[in-house]
Amino acid sequence: MYLTQKSIYAIQALIFIALNNSGEFVPIREISNKLNIPFHFLTKILQVLSKQQIIETCRGPSGGVRLRQDPNQISIEQIILSIDGDRLFSECILKLPDCGNSKPCPLHDLFAPIREELQKMLSNTMLALLVKMVRDNQVKLTSVTQVQDFFPGQKQTKKPDHS
Amino acid sequence: MYLTQKSIYAIQALIFIALNNSGEFVPIREISNKLNIPFHFLTKILQVLSKQQIIETCRGPSGGVRLRQDPNQISIEQIILSIDGDRLFSECILKLPDCGNSKPCPLHDLFAPIREELQKMLSNTMLALLVKMVRDNQVKLTSVTQVQDFFPGQKQTKKPDHS
DNA sequence: TCGATTTCGGAGTCTTTTATCTTATTTGGC
DNA sequence: GCCAAATAAGATAAAAGACTCCGAAATCGA
Ligand code: SF4
Ligand code: SF4
Numbered sequence: 001m002y003l004t005q006k007s008i009y010a011i012q013a014l015i016f017i018a019l020n021n022s023g024e025f026v027p028i029r030e031i032s033n034k035l036n037i038p039f040h041f042l043t044k045i046l047q048v049l050s051k052q053q054i055i056e057t058c059r060g061p062s063g064g065v066r067l068r069q070d071p072n073q074i075s076i077e078q079i080i081l082s083i084d085g086d087r088l089f090s091e092c093i094l095k096l097p098d099c100g101n102s103k104p105c106p107l108h109d110l111f112a113p114i115r116e117e118l119q120k121m122l123s124n125t126m127l128a129l130l131v132k133m134v135r136d137n138q139v140k141l142t143s144v145t146q147v148q149d150f151f152p153g154q155k156q157t158k159k160p161d162h163s
Numbered sequence: 164m165y166l167t168q169k170s171i172y173a174i175q176a177l178i179f180i181a182l183n184n185s186g187e188f189v190p191i192r193e194i195s196n197k198l199n200i201p202f203h204f205l206t207k208i209l210q211v212l213s214k215q216q217i218i219e220t221c222r223g224p225s226g227g228v229r230l231r232q233d234p235n236q237i238s239i240e241q242i243i244l245s246i247d248g249d250r251l252f253s254e255c256i257l258k259l260p261d262c263g264n265s266k267p268c269p270l271h272d273l274f275a276p277i278r279e280e281l282q283k284m285l286s287n288t289m290l291a292l293l294v295k296m297v298r299d300n301q302v303k304l305t306s307v308t309q310v311q312d313f314f315p316g317q318k319q320t321k322k323p324d325h326s
Numbered sequence: 327t328c329g330a331t332t333t334c335g336g337a338g339t340c341t342t343t344t345a346t347c348t349t350a351t352t353t354g355g356c
Numbered sequence: 357g358c359c360a361a362a363t364a365a366g367a368t369a370a371a372a373g374a375c376t377c378c379g380a381a382a383t384c385g386a
Contacts, residue, residue, distance in 0.1 A: 060353025223383025
């Protein structure tokens with residue numbers, strides 16, 4: 001598994017939060033319900049993202065979470081690093097006990113470039129791009145739900161580019 | 164983690180077995196000792212490789228395991244597929260519940276090419292290459308041991324290409 | 327044949343990850 | 357002040373992965 005379940009949930013949740021970036025706080029319960037993410041598990045993940053200054057939280061009625069940074073400034077790499085650390089970008093494929101640059105294992109020279117390419121791709125992909133793709137219904141955030149179902153009254157606040 | 168511990172052990176063990184491809188059987192206990200792989204765990208891994216026709220086994224005194232195929236015909240991809248299945252090459256990075264080609268998730272188009280490149284690299288890398296690199300001491304199979312320590316009397320049976 | 331050696335195969339244990347439950351603490355509105 | 361709504365935090369449980377144990381079966385040599 002490339003990412004831990006935590007990172008996967010974090011990315012999905014942040015897309016959902018960014019979809020509703022009207023400045024209001026989104027309740028964690030709503031994210032949990034709409035995306036089918038275990039509630040208490042999700043709260044702990046969002047607490048980490050809060051400490052990393054990616055989101056801010058507010059307790060009490062009409063509380064919840066919202067982005068602290070511009071979605072154009074949040075890379076997927078950054079989200080993964082916040083939750084999983086640099087495991088995905090530093091771990092090798094063979095994991096020899098004493099590996100490192102000084103003692104490369106058989107696959108090092110073949111694998112390192114691919115790992116770097118993966119990291120570059122993720123650092124160049126901003127949260128805003130994923131949000132746009134979901135908003136335009138080019139891709140789906142969950143298996144059965146479309147973006148209109150998340151915000152029934154809203155329905156494409158941006159100008160529809162087609163049809 | 165890219166590979167399971169099982170696959171990592173399998174690759175390391177196969178390199179070790181191929182290093183000693185004199186036609187004799189290598190006892191699993193020896194592999195376990197030299198490479199610091201838990202013995203009973205390794206036993207089960209090798210049983211799978213045996214069923215996959217990659218190695219053959221022999222019980223009793225002077226028994227053990229040996230390659231059934233030419234190391235030039237065994238790809239790293241094949242080893243991984245035997246142990247882990249195609250998880251590494253089919254799983255997505257976001258793992259949406261109902262994902263697939265028909266309903267791509269936001270990262271699909273960005274991630275799929277990298278995953279394919281990884282698979283291509285692993286299918287093009289044959290066990291024999293890793294064996295050669297270890298034999299030439301370009302890389303190490305374990306943290307502290309060199310190839311001479313594995314087979315003290317042997318010491319470069321192939322003609323030394325350098326020095 | 328007998329005993330030692332080695333793989334085979336099933337069941338069980340330990341550890342990490344994932345998920346749940348329960349109890350605080352904060353916030354806003356009346 | 358009081359209640360309801362929401363996050364914070366710690367303890368607990370379930371699931372998966374990694375590893376161990378034990379008895380059985382095969383093989384070889386004396
Ligand atoms: S030497 Fe390279 S490929 Fe080998 S374990 Fe270390 S980082 Fe991974
Ligand atoms: S759509 Fe593609 S990237 Fe998304 S979960 Fe499926 S395979 Fe992975």
